[in-house]
Amino acid sequence: MSSLKYIDSAEVEKLLDWRVLLESIEKALGHFSVGKDGGVVQPVRTVIPVDKHHGYMGVMPAYSSYDNALATKVVTFYPENRDTPTHQAWILLLDPPTGSLKAIVDGEAITAIRTALASAVATKHLSNPASKILAILGSGIQAHSHYKALSLVQNFDEVRVWSRTHAHAQKFAQEIHAKVCSTAEEAVKDADVICTVTFATTPILHASWVKPGAHINAIGACVPEWQELESDLMRGSVVYCDSRDACNKESGDIIVSQCEIYAELGEVIMGQKEALWERTTVFKSVGMAVEDVVSAKMVYNNYIKNHPDQ
Numbered sequence: 001m002s003s004l005k006y007i008d009s010a011e012v013e014k015l016l017d018w019r020v021l022l023e024s025i026e027k028a029l030g031h032f033s034v035g036k037d038g039g040v041v042q043p044v045r046t047v048i049p050v051d052k053h054h055g056y057m058g059v060m061p062a063y064s065s066y067d068n069a070l071a072t073k074v075v076t077f078y079p080e081n082r083d084t085p086t087h088q089a090w091i092l093l094l095d096p097p098t099g100s101l102k103a104i105v106d107g108e109a110i111t112a113i114r115t116a117l118a119s120a121v122a123t124k125h126l127s128n129p130a131s132k133i134l135a136i137l138g139s140g141i142q143a144h145s146h147y148k149a150l151s152l153v154q155n156f157d158e159v160r161v162w163s164r165t166h167a168h169a170q171k172f173a174q175e176i177h178a179k180v181c182s183t184a185e186e187a188v189k190d191a192d193v194i195c196t197v198t199f200a201t202t203p204i205l206h207a208s209w210v211k212p213g214a215h216i217n218a219i220g221a222c223v224p225e226w227q228e229l230e231s232d233l234m235r236g237s238v239v240y241c242d243s244r245d246a247c248n249k250e251s252g253d254i255i256v257s258q259c260e261i262y263a264e265l266g267e268v269i270m271g272q273k274e275a276l277w278e279r280t281t282v283f284k285s286v287g288m289a290v291e292d293v294v295s296a297k298m299v300y301n302n303y304i305k306n307h308p309d310q
């Protein structure tokens with residue numbers, strides 16, 4: 001029997017190939033939305049508030065028979081953390097035939113990368129192919145990974161950044177050679193693709209600011225009372241999501257606005273629902289365990305290739 005591995009965050013970053021993972025995530029989203037025949041078992045995760053400390057812990061199990069992969073992620077998100085990352089995660093990767101534990105994989109980089117790659121898949125299917133202007137609202141971990149992931153699927157002529165703390169927006173914009181904006185409205189004016197990647201609890205993106213036909217990746221607001229997008233914007237757009245059940249339970253963007261979800265992204269990938277990219281589209285994501293499962297499996301396989309003696 002092989003020994004239990006611990007794969008840390010630095011190693012995870014080296015072992016993940018973004019382009020290959022993009023394809024695996026696209027397939028996993030499709031398999032998930034097919035239902036039972038897709039071979040993905042993924043219940044809506046359990047999230048508990050840690051009220052006294054203003055944080056949350058989520059437990060996210062999934063099995064993909066197509067990928068022969070079984071894992072559970074434990075993720076914490078503490079919006080007020082400053083010297084400690086706001087998101088921390090650990091993935092227990094198990095052996096499907098025996099149920100034995102094979103590896104504990106750090107989940108912080110995986111969470112950053114797989115979330116952005118899912119948005120890249122959404123952007124590929126749901127944005128106008130002629131998109132030229134990208135606006136990113138937020139300047140944290142997801143802002144960075146979204147810039148890199150979306151650049152894999154679209155060539156943008158102009159990238160704009162706005163963040164609540166202007167100095168953070170300036171630093172991020174400098175790093176990626178983007179234009180820094182003083183307001184969210186200025187950043188999204190005429191933008192073709194918009195990513196909202198913040199811990200906002202009340203809307204930071206308003207319907208009247210958004211160009212008709214734009215595509216929005218709405219990544220924050222993973223708590224039933226929180227919103228990043230104004231209700232009118234949600235109700236006036238064609239709304240896609242990663243998991244219908246999860247979004248209906250977890251995201252204020254869906255719950256508070258009472259908007260209708262048109263389709264899961266996986267249904268579009270599998271050709272069951274249309275990609276209505278000429279309309280204003282929103283991809284509402286709360287995060288899926290199966291994305292972590294395929295990512296951890298890739299990390300593990302590459303680790304074993306690099307350490308055949310272990």
Ligand SMILES: NC(=O)C1=CN([C@@H]2O[C@H](COP(=O)(O)OP(=O)(O)OC[C@H]3O[C@@H](n4cnc5c(N)ncnc54)[C@H](O)[C@@H]3O)[C@@H](O)[C@H]2O)C=CC1
Binds near residue numbers: 086138140164220288
């Ligand atoms: N859908 C998914 O699969 C996932 C979603 N997320 C969510 O994405 C969002 C961003 O996560 P990270 O970049 O990792 O966090 P981070 O802590 O690295 O960055 C947070 C960003 O939000 C901004 N922010 C905080 N409070 C704000 C407010 N009230 N209004 C406007 N901006 C505010 C900060 O200035 C910073 O730019 C969070 O809501 C997080 O929970 C994170 C991981 C996965």
Ligand SMILES: O=C([O-])C1=[NH+]CCC1
Binds near residue numbers: 087287288
């Ligand atoms: O899927 C995920 O890991 C998370 N979604 C919201 C916070 C963390």
